[in-house]
Amino acid sequence: MLSSEKINMEALEAIQNGAASKPIFSKDSCVVFTVLGASGDLAKKKIFPSLCNLFEKKILPPTCQIIGCARSSMTTQQLADKSNPFMKAKNKDVLTEFWKRVSYVSCGAYDKAEGFITLSDKIEEFEKSHGGEKRFRLFYLALPPAVFIPVCTQLKNNCWIQSRSKSLEKFTSDRYTAECRVIVEKPFGKDLESSNQLSQAITALFNEQEIYRIDHYLGKEMVLNLMILRFGNELFRSVWNRERIACVVITFKEPFGTYGRGGYFDTNGIIRDVMQNHLLQILCLVAMERPVSVHASDIRDEKVKVLKFIRPLDLDDVVLGQYTGNPDGQTEDSKLGYRDDPGVPNDSKTATYACAKLNIDNDRWAGVPFFIKCGKAMNERKAEIRIQFKDTPSDIFGSKCKRNELVIRVQPDEAVYCKMNVKSPGMSFEAEESELNLTYHERFQDMDLPDAYERLILDFILGTQTNFVRTDELAEAWRIFTPLLHKLDAGAKTPVEYPYGSRGVASADDFIRDSGFKFSGTYKWTAAKK
Ligand SMILES: *[C@@H]1O[C@H](CO)[C@@H](O)[C@H](O)[C@H]1NC(C)=O
Ligand SMILES: *[C@@H]1O[C@H](CO)[C@@H](O)[C@H](O)[C@H]1NC(C)=O
Numbered sequence: 001m002l003s004s005e006k007i008n009m010e011a012l013e014a015i016q017n018g019a020a021s022k023p024i025f026s027k028d029s030c031v032v033f034t035v036l037g038a039s040g041d042l043a044k045k046k047i048f049p050s051l052c053n054l055f056e057k058k059i060l061p062p063t064c065q066i067i068g069c070a071r072s073s074m075t076t077q078q079l080a081d082k083s084n085p086f087m088k089a090k091n092k093d094v095l096t097e098f099w100k101r102v103s104y105v106s107c108g109a110y111d112k113a114e115g116f117i118t119l120s121d122k123i124e125e126f127e128k129s130h131g132g133e134k135r136f137r138l139f140y141l142a143l144p145p146a147v148f149i150p151v152c153t154q155l156k157n158n159c160w161i162q163s164r165s166k167s168l169e170k171f172t173s174d175r176y177t178a179e180c181r182v183i184v185e186k187p188f189g190k191d192l193e194s195s196n197q198l199s200q201a202i203t204a205l206f207n208e209q210e211i212y213r214i215d216h217y218l219g220k221e222m223v224l225n226l227m228i229l230r231f232g233n234e235l236f237r238s239v240w241n242r243e244r245i246a247c248v249v250i251t252f253k254e255p256f257g258t259y260g261r262g263g264y265f266d267t268n269g270i271i272r273d274v275m276q277n278h279l280l281q282i283l284c285l286v287a288m289e290r291p292v293s294v295h296a297s298d299i300r301d302e303k304v305k306v307l308k309f310i311r312p313l314d315l316d317d318v319v320l321g322q323y324t325g326n327p328d329g330q331t332e333d334s335k336l337g338y339r340d341d342p343g344v345p346n347d348s349k350t351a352t353y354a355c356a357k358l359n360i361d362n363d364r365w366a367g368v369p370f371f372i373k374c375g376k377a378m379n380e381r382k383a384e385i386r387i388q389f390k391d392t393p394s395d396i397f398g399s400k401c402k403r404n405e406l407v408i409r410v411q412p413d414e415a416v417y418c419k420m421n422v423k424s425p426g427m428s429f430e431a432e433e434s435e436l437n438l439t440y441h442e443r444f445q446d447m448d449l450p451d452a453y454e455r456l457i458l459d460f461i462l463g464t465q466t467n468f469v470r471t472d473e474l475a476e477a478w479r480i481f482t483p484l485l486h487k488l489d490a491g492a493k494t495p496v497e498y499p500y501g502s503r504g505v506a507s508a509d510d511f512i513r514d515s516g517f518k519f520s521g522t523y524k525w526t527a528a529k530k
Contacts, residue, residue, distance in 0.1 A: 072106060136179050357511070
């Protein structure tokens with residue numbers, strides 16, 4: 001039976017202990033989790049399904065009440081009907097019990113106080129009926145950027161506890177407090193200036209401790225793994241530097257194009273869409289120094305520090321591509337190029353593929369190029385981190401030894417493998433390429449790796465900010481890309497065309513090779529099939 005008493009407090013406490021110095025949750029914590037933009041795509045596809053998974057695993061805090069909120073009027077049942085097709089839980093009872101925890105509130109216009117007063121009343125109603133001493137008011141803004149500041153303002157004025165303390169006096173003692181927090185989704189601006197403006201507007205309303213900027217890549221198992229792989233293994237820790245590493249390549253590929261949402265994509269391009277946020281975040285975790293502790297502020301300090309050592313990018317530091325239709329494509333989509341989308345201007349120079357070289361000018365990394373590359377409409381779906389080591393000083397085996405590579409495969413088929421040379425088995429005494437292979441689905445067979453959103457939503461509920469982007473970190477990320485983006489916006493570089501379903505821009509391979517990456521082409525990783 002799923003009842004609030006049966007909640008797995010032990011698991012919840014273990015999760016908290018791993019992340020924070022002292023657990024903030026206890027059995028009598030009263031949590032109200034509000035999803036703003038509850039009728040939208042993100043809410044139905046990711047947020048409600050993630051909350052339901054946490055509920056099913058019994059790690060949603062015992063008294064967590066969920067409110068769905070949007071402009072239109074709707075019943076909770078209608079909300080459930082929208083989201084149920086995306087739920088992982090197939091057990092009907094689980095779904096029924098879950099939706100009992102949810103209620104829908106219409107807030108009307110996003111810039112009027114009225115709806116937010118209704119929302120706040122609803123939250124108070126739960127708090128009153130629950131009566132716990134520790135109260136948490138959590139807000140997930142699954143909303144388009146245009147309404148972002150108006151909604152934050154209304155939340156602050158009407159739903160943040162301090163501002164309504166008068167009306168709350170009637171049913172609480174003077175000890176009444178609540179921790180309030182808000183999750184915000186990208187885009188966080190278009191460049192350094194617009195991002196800073198947005199940050200200023202939010203930090204004028206909320207403290208840094210109340211702001212959670214979500215980048216879902218930070219919730220992925222293999223990205224979270226980086227810290228432990230690096231700092232928990234002397235084998236890796238001691239060689240993680242310019243003496244031993246030749247270069248690092250971080251790759252993101254998607255096998256589908258932007259058709260149908262090209263209009264939206266065109267104003268951003270792949271650099272804003274994937275590179276400046278997801279891939280740069282991964283780079284930080286690969287390159288940062290060891291933090292003093294696993295506490296959020298220590299980790300985020302190190303991420304900011306390593307970003308500060310990166311020079312802003314220029315036109316020569318990138319190779320850009322744009323996909324064209326592939327007449328031999330197997331699907332209707334693949335026959336269409338980026339500019340065939342009616343939403344995309346027919347002379348668009350927006351990149352759908354980019355490969356950038358970054359330099360980190362500190363003692364650890366000076367001279368080691370970091371490549372980050374990403375593309376749409378490519379040959380496969382893949383995200384991985386590849387660390388290529390230097391050549392062995394003198395190869396007595398007739399130049400047969402290939403470079404070692406440590407590869408962290410983020411998705412799909414999570415794995416960590418290390419390319420290495422072994423004696424060719426049998427009578428011969430020749431070097432041959434092989435691998436140490438840690439394939440997650442094989443090694444951890446009973447483990448169900450949680451979705452990134454699920455993990456980050458739990459972090460948010462528990463008040464762990466480690467895997468969210470801090471204001472200064474965001475500003476540093478934009479500082480690196482803004483000069484380049486401004487030049488590209490002005491049309492300073494025309495992307496090279498590549499066909500839908502291909503490996504991307506061929507000249508990017510040369511670009512990477514010219515900077516010291518050795519590609520032998522003799523090795524092919526075969527991933528495990530689930
Ligand atoms: C591109 O679009 C413009 C205006 O929408 C049109 O005048 C022009 O003929 C188009 N060019 C091509 C090559 O389709
Ligand atoms: C790595 O291990 C998995 C699981 O045992 C296996 O399916 C996969 O083929 C292996 N990969 C290589 C390159 O040996």
